[in-house]
Amino acid sequence: MGETDEFERLSAAAEHIKMSGGLGRSRMLLRLFDYLLERTLRGESPKEVEVASDVFGKSEADLLVDASVRVYVHRLRKKLDDYYATLGAAETERLTLPKGDYRFRFVAPDEVEEEKELELAVGGGSILRRPATWLLALAGLVMGVAMTLAAIQLWQGNDGLGAVRASAAWAPFVDSKRTLTVVPGDYYIMGEREKAGADPSRLVREYAVNSREDLDALLMDRPDLRDKLVDLNLYYLPVSTAYALRSVMPIVTPGLNGRHAVPVVPSSKLTPVDLKSGDIIYVGLMSGLGLLQQPVFANSRFDYGGSFDELIDTKTGKVYVADPPEDGVTARRNYAYVAMLPGPGGNRIFIIAGTRDPALLQAADIVNNPAMLDKLEKAGKDGYFEALFAVDGVGDENLRGTLIAAGPRTVEGMWDGVSGDGGPGAAGN
Numbered sequence: 352m353g354e355t356d357e358f359e360r361l362s363a364a365a366e367h368i369k370m371s372g373g374l375g376r377s378r379m380l381l382r383l384f385d386y387l388l389e390r391t392l393r394g395e396s397p398k399e400v401e402v403a404s405d406v407f408g409k410s411e412a413d414l415l416v417d418a419s420v421r422v423y424v425h426r427l428r429k430k431l432d433d434y435y436a437t438l439g440a441a442e443t444e445r446l447t448l449p450k451g452d453y454r455f456r457f458v459a460p461d462e463v464e465e466e467k468e469l470e471l472a473v474g475g476g477s478i479l480r481r482p483a484t485w486l487l488a489l490a491g492l493v494m495g496v497a498m499t500l501a502a503i504q505l506w507q508g509n510d511g512l513g514a515v516r517a518s519a520a521w522a523p524f525v526d527s528k529r530t531l532t533v534v535p536g537d538y539y540i541m542g543e544r545e546k547a548g549a550d551p552s553r554l555v556r557e558y559a560v561n562s563r564e565d566l567d568a569l570l571m572d573r574p575d576l577r578d579k580l581v582d583l584n585l586y587y588l589p590v591s592t593a594y595a596l597r598s599v600m601p602i603v604t605p606g607l608n609g610r611h612a613v614p615v616v617p618s619s620k621l622t623p624v625d626l627k628s629g630d631i632i633y634v635g636l637m638s639g640l641g642l643l644q645q646p647v648f649a650n651s652r653f654d655y656g657g658s659f660d661e662l663i664d665t666k667t668g669k670v671y672v673a674d675p676p677e678d679g680v681t682a683r684r685n686y687a688y689v690a691m692l693p694g695p696g697g698n699r700i701f702i703i704a705g706t707r708d709p710a711l712l713q714a715a716d717i718v719n720n721p722a723m724l725d726k727l728e729k730a731g732k733d734g735y736f737e738a739l740f741a742v743d744g745v746g747d748e749n750l751r752g753t754l755i756a757a758g759p760r761t762v763e764g765m766w767d768g769v770s771g772d773g774g775p776g777a778a779g780n
Contacts (some may be wrong), residue, residue: 358392361455364446372767373434375645377654378665380430382406383423387453396454407657422559422657424448425568439671450571515602518724519734520691523699524603529629530614531603534643535596536635536704537586537617540772541566547578554585561641562619586619591708592635595715599634602719618643626766627696634703636711637662637688644691647702649765652758653688653739660706662686662739664756671755673706682745685710687752689717689727690737693762699734709744713752723754732759 367390368374374381387407390397402420403409409420429446435445516525524531531668539561542551560566563582570577576623616625618641626642632742633643637659640647650656654663660673674683687710690702703718705711717723717740727736738757743750 353396357457360444361388361391361446364442364444364457365455368431368434368439371434371438373426373438374430374765376649376764377426378663379654379656380423380426383427384676387427387448388455390453391455396452399453402453406610409657414729416759424453425559425565428568441559449567501522512602512719514721515724516605516721518721519728520701520718520724521602523734524630524632524701525605527630527699529698532621532625532629532631533596533600533615534618534621534633534635535588535592535615536632536633536639536641537588537592537619538620538639539563539565540583540585540587542581542583542585543579544581550647551581551583554583555580556587585750586617588617589636589639589708589711591711592639595601595634595703595711598712598715598719599632603632626700627694627698630698631700632703633701634711634715636708637704637706640702640704643700643702646700646765647690648769650761650763651690651737652756662688662706664739666756671741673710676707682743682750683709683711685742685744686755687711687717687740689714689740690733690760691727691731692737692760692765693733693735695762695766702737705742709748709750710740710742712748713740713742713744726754727757730757730759732761735760735762751773 365384369381369384383402383406386402387397388679397405399420402424407420407423431446431448435442439445442457445456446455450453477773515521535708538556540554540556541560543553543555544551563584566580566582570580581633618635618639621642623642626646631643633640637655652664652666653696654665655661656663656670660675662671663669664671671686673685676683685705685707687705688702689704692700693701694700701718703711703714726732727738730736730738736757737760739755740752741755742752
């Protein structure tokens with residue numbers, strides 16, 4: 352079989368995947384897919400610096416601090432895996448992007464399974480005894496759960512939140528008898544050791560690594576890190592998420608006693624079944640959405656760029672880039688995102704999020720403001736909406752929020768990338 356024939360098959364398979372919607376709606380991801388396909392059909396395997404320049408407009412120097420290429424390539428591999436686990440399950444050969452290579456190739460389904468088994472074998476670390484002090488990384492999550500339970504136990508009817516609860520946004524949550532799942536956005540952290548075989552000496556957070564599976568993928572791409580990074584099965588909750596939970600939970604407290612259950616499930620443990628089994632309230636940073644990332648951005652007016660600090664208004668083309676933290680004295684600009692989404696089973700999903708800590712705290716303030724909730728409700732349709740706010744803050748404190756844009760959300764296409772019995776169409780970053 353000649354090279355020309357293989358390229359024709361590659362083109363046909365790529366077009367079929369795109370037309371099926373298997374890659375989602377991210378313009379940057381589609382741009383990367385088209386670029387890598389074009390280079391593959393030219394018989395070329397581009398280097399990371401070429402992808403960074405041609406697709407993301409980054410320089411070689413940017414690669415030292417910007418993981419856009421690796422993050423998006425990892426997302427693309429996940430999209431292809433999800434496609435062949437669902438829509439393309441019956442296909443006899445599969446389009447893959449091998450680890451360590453930026454060129455597509457075809458493999459048989461059984462060859463894919465062999466690669467995954469090898470990947471787990473090579474990427475797997477030894478089981479370590481964990482010092483009890485490492486468990487302090489879970490303190491934020493424990494605090495968030497404790498605040499949730501305290502809200503239920505200590506609620507009093509004269510707390511001044513009557514107008515908030517009566518708003519069109521919150522009333523369905525308060526009055527509903529569905530299961531309510533509270534989802535705080537948590538993060539995966541790894542152990543780092545000085546030398547092979549030693550106990551990890553510190554905990555580290557890597558933006559592109561949000562699960563054990565992501566760590567395995569990283570170690571396949573970067574074998575030089577195998578002796579340095581180790582899975583500890585640890586996650587942490589940002590303090591801002593705990594404070595936002597403390598602000599949000601009292602709103603729904605009056606309606607909790609009539610529900611069958613009120614589980615607190617961190618975003619890292621959320622499953623597709625949870626998405627349709629009841630109402631959901633997500634409270635956390637944009638980068639911690641996990642499984643919710645797919646429906647949030649599926650038919651949204653907004654998309655994210657190289658990271659969740661970069662949000663794109665696809666209607667106007669304007670890009671909003673959050674300021675990184677500085678000295679705790681200088682005012683910084685971040686962005687809050689609030690949305691009411693239709694769930695796949697007639698349930699409702701409330702997203703209360705921000706690019707960084709001040710923005711998340713502002714989002715919690717926004718959903719406690721009846722006048723603003725009424726404004727967002729009017730900008731939406733059938734009770735579903737989304738809105739982006741500019742947030743000015745100093746350090747971890749939010750000072751003010753300014754509405755940038757608000758509009759309706761619909762269920763159309765929102766759940767196409769989420770499997771009912773498998774993983775998310777766009778889990779991770």
